[in-house]
Amino acid sequence: MWTYINPVRLISAEDYVQEIERINKDSFPAKTLIFCYKWFTSDASIGKLRSFLPDCRIYDDIEENPSLSSLQKAVLVNVEYQPDHIIAIGGGSVIDTAKVVRIALYRNSRNVLDLFPPAKKVRNKPYFTAVPTTHGTGSEVTMWATVWDNENRKKYSLSDPENYPDTAIYDVALLQSLPLSVAIISTLDALSHAFEALWNKNDNPVSDSYAYKAIELIFYNLAGLHENTDIGIREKLLLASMYAGLAFSNTRTAAAHSISYPLSMLYNIPHGIACSITLYPLLRINQVRIPGKIAQVLQLTKMKSIAAFWEKINHMVSDKMPFQLQEYGIREADLNRLAELSFTRERMDNNIVELDKDDVLRILKAVY
Ligand SMILES: [Fe+2]
Secondary structure (H helix, E strand, O other): OOOOOOOOEEEEOOOHHHHHHHHHHHHOOOEEEEEEOHHHHHOHHHHHHHHHOOEEEEEOOOOOOOEHHHHHHHHHHHOOOOOOEEEEEEOHHHHHHHHHHHHHHHOOOOOHHHHOOOOOOOOOOOEEEEEEOOOOOOHHHOOEEEEEEOOOOEEEEEEOHHHOOOEEEEOHHHHOOOOHHHHHHHHHHHHHHHHHHHOEOOOOHHHHHHHHHHHHHHHHHHHHOOOOOOHHHHHHHHHHHHHHHHHHHHHOOOHHHHHHHHHHHHHOOOHHHHOOOOHHHHHHHHHHHOHHHHHHHHHHHOOOOHHHHHHHHHHHHHOOOOOOHHHHOOOHHHHHHHHHOOOOOOOHHHEOOOOOHHHHHHHHHHOO
16 A cells, blocks of 8 residues: 655746746735845846845855755744745755755744754745756755755755645756756766665655656656757756656655765765766665566666666766766775765665665675
8 A cells, every 4th residue: 555645736837937926926925035046146037036026035045965054044044034935946955945944934943953853833834936957856846855964974854744845846948057067967866866766665656657757768868968958858857857856755765865975975976976876786786676667667768687777877977977986086995984874764774675784885896
């Protein structure tokens, strides 16, 4: 038996500003709080938003992989404003920062650390619109935000069923100038979300169907990414990211993400690389428990074996970016310690095959 829930309204738009104008007309918000990167504040669309939003504030002090301290600052700066509508325009770090501020607002709390234990909302929730500007995070369709505790070298997930965005707007024009490296890293993150949903203890037929769709779209469009990528390719990869997000929104991630956190925390390996670099050894380990799903992936991608499948992916990536651990400054002697740090609760335990430290060490050696 299974349940699949995802309450986010999905909109594909030619102009995200027009959709926000529509939402605005329906709900008459008095105050709007926009989260975006600093560089995006000069985008023409921000001027258009300001023209019809009566009382609008912009928060642009966004940290990449937001730390506890940057999120705490975001909460304290914005908690008095009490917006009716929160709009997050950006990648996962922007959307996750907005999520943390929103949860602090509806729980009436000023301390980020107080938000981790589950609690009821005590105030009305601001309406929440998420507009992704990358094709990887899936944060626009999930209920959690990733929080990095740099001091203690840990990564947390702040999760609350109340904290799904109300609406996600997909506007491919926002992705037109995405740098090639960001585009590849984002796509690999989405690919990892899709596989992690398939080899997950919380899987269900709905999440599986979204995961297949994401893998198929990525397989046929990843090679099309280059400096001046065709908008049609970006559109397909944005869809893939959405499908992967819908898949793992109900399963959460598993071993590949669990192993990725120390790689990102200690060696600054970009998230999408860190969480996809181990996919092939994990495919080899997990396939014995999900043979039907692997057959489906091979059929969709017209590949004869997972080795052939991965060779194609690896070729498409390593042509453009480093895709082995030693290329990111990791020494072989560090792998043992990395294997010890790879066990994040509620991530590693979701993996369909139980893994121990020696298994993870073998996985890391395989991609060294
Ligand atoms: Fe991810």
